[in-house]
Amino acid sequence: MILHITDEKFYIAPRDSGTKELLVIDRNSTELTLEGTVNLPNFVKSICGIMGIIRLVGGPYLIVIMKKVKVGEIDSQTIWKVEETEMIPYKRSTGHLTEDQIQDNKIYESMTKLVLDLPGYYFSTTYDLTHSLARLHNTSPEFLSMSLHERADQRFVWNGHLLRELANQPELHRFTLPVMLGYVGIHSAAINGRSFDYILMSRRSCFRAGVRYYMRGVDSEGHAANYVETEQIVQYEGNKSSFVQTRGSVPMFWSQRPNLKYKPKPLLSNTQKQLDGFQRHFDSQIVNYGKQVIINLLDHKGAEDKLEKAFARYVYETGNNSLKYEAFDFHYECRYFMLRRDGFCIRQQEGVFRTNCIDCLDRTNVVQSLLARRSLQHQLEKFGVLNPGQNVHDQVHFEYIFKNTWADNADYLAVHYSGTGALKTDFTRTGKRTKWGLLKDGYNSSIRYYKNNFSDGFRQDAIDLFLGNYIVEEGEGYIAPSPLQKQKEAKFIALPVIALVAISMCIICLLIPAAEFYQQAMYVLFWAAATMVTLAIIYANGVEFVDRPKLTQAKVKSD
Numbered sequence: 001m002i003l004h005i006t007d008e009k010f011y012i013a014p015r016d017s018g019t020k021e022l023l024v025i026d027r028n029s030t031e032l033t034l035e036g037t038v039n040l041p042n043f044v045k046s047i048c049g050i051m052g053i054i055r056l057v058g059g060p061y062l063i064v065i066m067k068k069v070k071v072g073e074i075d076s077q078t079i080w081k082v083e084e085t086e087m088i089p090y091k092r093s094t095g096h097l098t099e100d101q102i103q104d105n106k107i108y109e110s111m112t113k114l115v116l117d118l119p120g121y122y123f124s125t126t127y128d129l130t131h132s133l134a135r136l137h138n139t140s141p142e143f144l145s146m147s148l149h150e151r152a153d154q155r156f157v158w159n160g161h162l163l164r165e166l167a168n169q170p171e172l173h174r175f176t177l178p179v180m181l182g183y184v185g186i187h188s189a190a191i192n193g194r195s196f197d198y199i200l201m202s203r204r205s206c207f208r209a210g211v212r213y214y215m216r217g218v219d220s221e222g223h224a225a226n227y228v229e230t231e232q233i234v235q236y237e238g239n240k241s242s243f244v245q246t247r248g249s250v251p252m253f254w255s256q257r258p259n260l261k262y263k264p265k266p267l268l269s270n271t272q273k274q275l276d277g278f279q280r281h282f283d284s285q286i287v288n289y290g291k292q293v294i295i296n297l298l299d300h301k302g303a304e305d306k307l308e309k310a311f312a313r314y315v316y317e318t319g320n321n322s323l324k325y326e327a328f329d330f331h332y333e334c335r336y337f338m339l340r341r342d343g344f345c346i347r348q349q350e351g352v353f354r355t356n357c358i359d360c361l362d363r364t365n366v367v368q369s370l371l372a373r374r375s376l377q378h379q380l381e382k383f384g385v386l387n388p389g390q391n392v393h394d395q396v397h398f399e400y401i402f403k404n405t406w407a408d409n410a411d412y413l414a415v416h417y418s419g420t421g422a423l424k425t426d427f428t429r430t431g432k433r434t435k436w437g438l439l440k441d442g443y444n445s446s447i448r449y450y451k452n453n454f455s456d457g458f459r460q461d462a463i464d465l466f467l468g469n470y471i472v473e474e475g476e477g478y479i480a481p482s483p484l485q486k487q488k489e490a491k492f493i494a495l496p497v498i499a500l501v502a503i504s505m506c507i508i509c510l511l512i513p514a515a516e517f518y519q520q521a522m523y524v525l526f527w528a529a530a531t532m533v534t535l536a537i538i539y540a541n542g543v544e545f546v547d548r549p550k551l552t553q554a555k556v557k558s559d
Helices: 099-116 133-137 170-175 274-289 302-318 362-383 396-418 425-430 435-454 456-467 490-511 517-540 551-558
Strands: 002-005 009-013 022-026 032-035 044-046 049-056 059-074 077-089 121-123 180-191 194-204 228-236 239-247 291-296 337-339 345-347 351-356
Touching (some): 032 170, 049 077, 049 099, 059 099, 059 121, 059 194, 077 099, 077 180, 133 337, 228 362, 239 274, 239 362, 274 291, 274 302, 274 351, 351 362, 362 396, 362 425, 396 425, 396 435, 425 435, 435 456
Parallel strands (some): 239 351, 291 351
Antiparallel strands (some): 002 009, 002 044, 009 022, 022 032, 077 121, 121 180, 228 239, 337 345
C-alpha cells in the first residue's frame, strides 16, 4: 500500500491496479471513508499493511506495518513476518494537553511500542493463519468467501482491538489485516531424495494474555493464561498433513504474584468456584478440538504439588469421558489430519494433547517436541517419504532442522511470556544437556528474576492497553484521574535508598583504614547490620516493592 499524508487527512491506496478506491482517514474528525481517485500529495510512505488504530491521551494513532520479510509459503500462499511498525499520531502537536497528560501520553506510547516490538508477528493477505488446516477444510464455501478478518479465529488475532474501527464498517474490510503473534517456521527438507516442506506454527491466544507471574490460571470464561495452539504441517507433492497440540496454564483459579522470592508460592483461590472455571475451559477445548489427553508436567512435590493434586482431582470430579489424564496410546488417542492433493480427507485428528507445566514454557516445549516427532514419523511414513524401517530421528540433516525449529519456537513463546528465551533449549537443539546450555539457563533465569520483579508490571499494562483490556478515556489526566500518576508511599522509596547507602558505607569502611582496627570493625558491623535489617524489611514486604500493573488495578476498581 501507499500512505499519503497531509495536514488534514491520511490517504491509503492499495498498490494493485484493479482497486480504484482509497481509504481516507480524517485526522480531525477521525472519520473513515472510501473515496475515488483524487490528486494525492507528494509526501508518501510505502507500507505493508494497516495494523490498526489506538487511542491514547494525545488522541488516535494510526499503526502501520513498515517492513516485512517472507517466511515461506503454505499451500502456495505467502506468509510474512512483521519486521517494523510505525505509530503516526492524528494530532500534529501536543498543545491541547497539560504537562501531566504529555508525560502520560509518552508512557502510553512506550507501552504500545513495547508490545509492537515483540518478536513473532505474522500475517498473510491470502492465507488464514488463525485456523488449522483441518478447520479450514471442514468449513463451508460461504465461510471461505468471507474476508480474512471476518472469518478469523478471534482467539489468535492480536490486533483485533486495533482494527475495531475499520471492522465496524463492512466496506472497509478489505483494509483489515489480521495479525497473529506466535511463531512460524517454514523449511524445505529432503529425505531419500524426496523433497517436502516442514512447517511449525504456534498461535498465541489474546485472551487472558500477559506476563509470567501476573497472568496465571483461568478467568471466569475458562480462558487459560499463556494459551498457545501449535500446528505441525508437512507438505509433500500437493498432499498436506497436520498435527495440532495445545498448551495453557493449569486451568484453575490460582495466582503466583512476584514478591522478590525466586519462586513465589502458587496460591489456589478459596473464593471462586474452581470446578466451574475448570469445566468451562475443557468444554471449550472439546468443542474446538475433540477429546483431550492431558499431560500435566507439574512437580509431584514442593510448591507445585498442591496444584498437581487439585488438577487430578478436578479431572476425576468432572466425570467427562473426553478427558484422559494418565496413560495413553499415542497412535490411538490423537491421530493427525491428512489431506490428499485432490482435496479428499484421508483422516481427521479427533483430539489433542493439552500439555502444561507451571509456566507452560520450557518443560512443555520439550514434551511437545517429542510428541511432534512421534507424529511426524507416522506422517512421513504415510506419504512414502520414509522407507519401511527408517526412523525420522536417524535423518541427520532433517533432524537438525526439526530440533532447531522447535528450539526457535520455544524461544519466541518464552520471550512473550517471561521476557527471556526458553530454558533447556540445548536439549531441544542437541538432544542432551550441555555446560553452555546450563550457563545460558542460569543467565536467562537471572534476567527472568529481574524482569518478573521489577519490570513486568509495566509489561502487563502494555499488553492490556494493546489488547483493549484497558481503554484510555477521553480527557484522562485532566477531567478523569490518571492511573499512571499514583505514587508509592514514601517508605517504599526510602527503604531501597537506605539499603544502598548502608551497603555503600559498609564497602567504604572496609576500604578506608581507620586509626584503630577495633574502630574500623565497629563501623563495618554497624553498617552491615543496617544493611541486613533494611534488606530483611524489604524482603518481608516484597510484594510492595515489585513493579505492579497500574492499568489492571484501575480497570478492576472501575468495574
